[in-house]
Amino acid sequence: MKRLQPWVAMLVVLAGGMLFGYGLALSTMISPEVVLGFLTGNDYGLTLVMGGAVAITLVCYQLAPRWMDSPVMDKQFMLREAKLDRDTVLGSVIFGLGWGLCGVCPGPAIAGLGAGNMDMLWALTGIFAGAYLQGWWANRKSAA
Amino acid sequence: MQTFFPHGWGHYLAGGLLIGAGVSLMFLLLGRIVGMSTFFSSSWSYVSRLPYFQQAPLVQTRLWRLVCAIGLVLGAGLWWWLSGPEQAQHTLVSPARLLVGGLLVGYGARLSNGCTSGHGICGLASLSRPSLVAVLIFMAVAIVTARVFAFISGGAV
Numbered sequence A: 001m002k003r004l005q006p007w008v009a010m011l012v013v014l015a016g017g018m019l020f021g022y023g024l025a026l027s028t029m030i031s032p033e034v035v036l037g038f039l040t041g042n043d044y045g046l047t048l049v050m051g052g053a054v055a056i057t058l059v060c061y062q063l064a065p066r067w068m069d070s071p072v073m074d075k076q077f078m079l080r081e082a083k084l085d086r087d088t089v090l091g092s093v094i095f096g097l098g099w100g101l102c103g104v105c106p107g108p109a110i111a112g113l114g115a116g117n118m119d120m121l122w123a124l125t126g127i128f129a130g131a132y133l134q135g136w137w138a139n140r141k142s143a144a
Numbered sequence B: 001m002q003t004f005f006p007h008g009w010g011h012y013l014a015g016g017l018l019i020g021a022g023v024s025l026m027f028l029l030l031g032r033i034v035g036m037s038t039f040f041s042s043s044w045s046y047v048s049r050l051p052y053f054q055q056a057p058l059v060q061t062r063l064w065r066l067v068c069a070i071g072l073v074l075g076a077g078l079w080w081w082l083s084g085p086e087q088a089q090h091t092l093v094s095p096a097r098l099l100v101g102g103l104l105v106g107y108g109a110r111l112s113n114g115c116t117s118g119h120g121i122c123g124l125a126s127l128s129r130p131s132l133v134a135v136l137i138f139m140a141v142a143i144v145t146a147r148v149f150a151f152i153s154g155g156a157v
Helices: A006-026 A032-039 A045-067 A086-102 A106-114 A120-143 B010-030 B038-044 B062-082 B095-111 B116-125 B129-152
Strands: none
Touching (some): A032 A045, A032 B129, A045 B010, A086 B129, A106 B062, A106 B116, B038 B062, B038 B095
16 A cells, blocks of 8 residues: 655645646746737647647556556546536636636746746736636525 | 747747646656646635535645645746746736736636646546537637737737
C-alpha cells in the first residue's frame, strides 16, 4: 500500500502548476491582446498552444491507466466525468461571451499576476464573483 | 507562416508542450485531473458557509488547488525573471471589460464544469464528447464576440 505524504503531493502539484504557469507565460497566453488576436483571426498561435498541450496530455491520459495499475505515488487515477446537458451548453455560451469580451480565461488570469500584470486583478475579481454567483444560484435552485 | 503566425510559432508550441507536461505530471504521479476554474469555487469554501461551496469535492481539494494556483503564479514569475521583459506586463483591455468578461468567464466555466484547461486540455485529452461540444461552443461564441466587439470599437483591441 502506497502512503502518500501530503507535503510530497503538494510539492508535485506546485511543480505541475509551475510548468503550467511557465508555459502560459512563454506562449504569451497571459496577454489578453494575444488571445484576442487569435479570436479575431490575426494570429493562430493559440491553436499551437492548445494542440501542444492536448497532444502531451492525450498520450499521458490514454496510456498511463493502461500501462500502470495506479499513479506513481497515489492510489488511483481520477476520471473526468462530464455529461452533456443544458448547463454544459449554457455555461459554455456564457464562458465564450466573457472570454471573447476580455481575452482572459482562468489559468492566464492567475498566471498573469506572476509576470507582474496587476490588471489581472480586475479579471480575477470578476471570475471569483462569477464563481460565487454560480454557486449561490445552484444553491438556491437546490433549496427550492 | 507569416500570415498565420506574425509573431513566430516556436514559443507557442513550446509553451503548449510545457502546459501539457505540467498537467501530465500531476496525472502520472498523483492521478489528478486539474482544470483551473474549479479553483475559484473551491477557494470560496474557505469563506462561504453556503452548502454548495461546502461540498466534499470542493472542500477536500481546496488546498492542493490553491497550491496549484500558487504554482501558476510562481511559474510565470520564473519566466519573467529568466527571460521576460524588464517591465511588468500590463494590458490595454480596460478594467471594465476585464471585470465584466471575468464575471461571465467565472459563471460560465463553473456552470459548464470546465474552461479552456478543464474542457479544452483535460476534457479533449480524455476523449470526452461533452468537452468537445463545450470547446466548440465556447470557441465559436468567443470568436463571434471578439469580432463583434472589435468591429464596434473600430478595430482597437
